[in-house]
Amino acid sequence: MAIRRAKAGFWLAAALTGLFAAGPALAQCEGAGQFPAWLDAFKQEAAAEGISAGALGALDQVRYDQSVIDSDRRQGVFSQSFLEFASRMVAQYRMDQGRQLLKKHKETFDRIEAEYGVPGPVIVAFWGLETDFGAVLGDKRTLQSLATLAYDCRRPELFRAELKAALQLLDSGDLELADMVGAWAGELGQMQFIPTEYVSTAVDYDGDGRRNLVRSVPDVLASSASLLAKHGWQAGQPWLEEVRAPAEMAWDQADLTIRHPRSQWAAWGVTLADGGALPADAMPASLLLPMGRRGPAFLAYPNFSVYTEWNKSLVYATTAAYFATRLAGAPKVRAGNAQALGREQIMDIQQRLQGLGFDVGGVDGTLGAQTRAAVKQVQTQLGLPADSYPDEAFLAALRRS
Numbered sequence: 001m002a003i004r005r006a007k008a009g010f011w012l013a014a015a016l017t018g019l020f021a022a023g024p025a026l027a028q029c030e031g032a033g034q035f036p037a038w039l040d041a042f043k044q045e046a047a048a049e050g051i052s053a054g055a056l057g058a059l060d061q062v063r064y065d066q067s068v069i070d071s072d073r074r075q076g077v078f079s080q081s082f083l084e085f086a087s088r089m090v091a092q093y094r095m096d097q098g099r100q101l102l103k104k105h106k107e108t109f110d111r112i113e114a115e116y117g118v119p120g121p122v123i124v125a126f127w128g129l130e131t132d133f134g135a136v137l138g139d140k141r142t143l144q145s146l147a148t149l150a151y152d153c154r155r156p157e158l159f160r161a162e163l164k165a166a167l168q169l170l171d172s173g174d175l176e177l178a179d180m181v182g183a184w185a186g187e188l189g190q191m192q193f194i195p196t197e198y199v200s201t202a203v204d205y206d207g208d209g210r211r212n213l214v215r216s217v218p219d220v221l222a223s224s225a226s227l228l229a230k231h232g233w234q235a236g237q238p239w240l241e242e243v244r245a246p247a248e249m250a251w252d253q254a255d256l257t258i259r260h261p262r263s264q265w266a267a268w269g270v271t272l273a274d275g276g277a278l279p280a281d282a283m284p285a286s287l288l289l290p291m292g293r294r295g296p297a298f299l300a301y302p303n304f305s306v307y308t309e310w311n312k313s314l315v316y317a318t319t320a321a322y323f324a325t326r327l328a329g330a331p332k333v334r335a336g337n338a339q340a341l342g343r344e345q346i347m348d349i350q351q352r353l354q355g356l357g358f359d360v361g362g363v364d365g366t367l368g369a370q371t372r373a374a375v376k377q378v379q380t381q382l383g384l385p386a387d388s389y390p391d392e393a394f395l396a397a398l399r400r401s
Helices: 003-011 035-048 055-059 066-073 082-089 092-104 108-118 119-132 142-151 156-172 195-201 215-232 262-267 304-310 315-326 343-355 370-384 392-400
Strands: 241-242 284-288 296-302
Touching: 003 392, 035 055, 035 142, 035 156, 035 284, 055 142, 055 156, 055 195, 066 142, 082 315, 092 119, 092 315, 108 215, 108 262, 119 315, 142 156, 156 195, 195 215, 215 304, 241 284, 262 284, 296 315, 304 315, 343 370, 343 392, 370 392
Parallel strands: none
Antiparallel strands: 241 296, 284 296
16 A cells, blocks of 8 residues: 555664665665575574574565565655645545444453553554555565565665564464565554564454464554554543644744643644634643644644654654544644645755755655755745745745845
C-alpha cells in the first residue's frame, strides 16, 4: 500500500549512514553483480551471531530485487498537503469500519487500555492507515526486500540489522516463512512493524505462545499499544485538539518545539474549534499549523510526540492523530483557506534555501521538519508571518531576495 511504502522512507531517514559502510562485503550501488558473494558473507556473520542454520536456509532462494531499489529511490507521497492527504486517508469507509471494529473488539481494547494506557481510537487509526485494517499487507517477500536493501549502498547497516531481526522471528517461531510477505522496505504485519520493533516490542496477547502480527488481531492491537507506550504514551492524556487561532498573533510560537500552558494560548486568543474558551490551565501544548496560519489549527499535546516517533512525516502524524480524534467523536476539521503549493514550487523553495546555506534535508518537494525550520527563519528575516509554511507571497519574496 502506498502509505506503507512512504513510511519506510521516514523511519529510516533518522538513521542514514554514509554512502558506504563496513560489513560482510562492500555495499553496492551498481546492481546485482556482487550480491551472491555478499549474501554468503552475511550468512556467515549471522551464523556467528547465533542465527540458526534453519533460519539462514530461508535465504537460499533470495535474489537481488531491483524493484525494491526503485521503490526506495522514488518515495514522495508526503509531498501532499495535510488536507489532501487527510481527505484521502480519513475516508468515510475507514471511519465506518473503524467504528465497527472498536465495537467488535471492545473487550480487547478495554483490556489493552487498562494495561498500556492507549485508547482504542488511537490504535484503530493506525490500523486503518497502515493496512486498511489488515486488508493490504503488501506483496513483497520480506527477506528478499531486506537483503536487497542491506546490500544496497544507501543504508546497509540499518537494513542488515533488520534482516537479522527478521531471521530471529523465524527462529523464535513467531512467524513462518510463508507469513513474511509485506511492504517493499520489509515491514511486517497488520501494523507494518519493522523487524527490530517486532522482536523487541511485540506481545503474545491471545496466549497461543506466538507473537503473530500477521494473523492474530489481539497480538496486533496489543503490540501496537506496547510500541506506543514504549515511545512514551501518557495514559489518560489528550493527543490533538482542533482549535481556532486569531487573525493576528505571534506566529513564530506555532511550532512543535515550543510548548506553552493552555492558559497562555487562551490569553493569545486561541479558542476551541467551536469558539468556546480554552481551559485556562497549565496543560502544556504546542500550536500546530500543518498548513500555516490560514489552514487548520490544532493544539498538539505531549502525546502527539508519540505520533512523530511512529512516523517522522508531519503530514502522516497529523493525519493519524486527527483520524483518532474523529473516531473518538470529534467533527471534521475546518479547512480554512490555506494555499497549498505544488511539489515543483516546494522544490524551488528548497533549492533556493539551500543556496542561502540552509540544510533542508534534500530537495524532494516535501515540507519536512528541516524545510519548515528554514522557512520560518527566512520568514522572520523577510518580515513575513513566521508560521513555517510557505505560500505564494513567501516564494515571490524568496525569488526577489
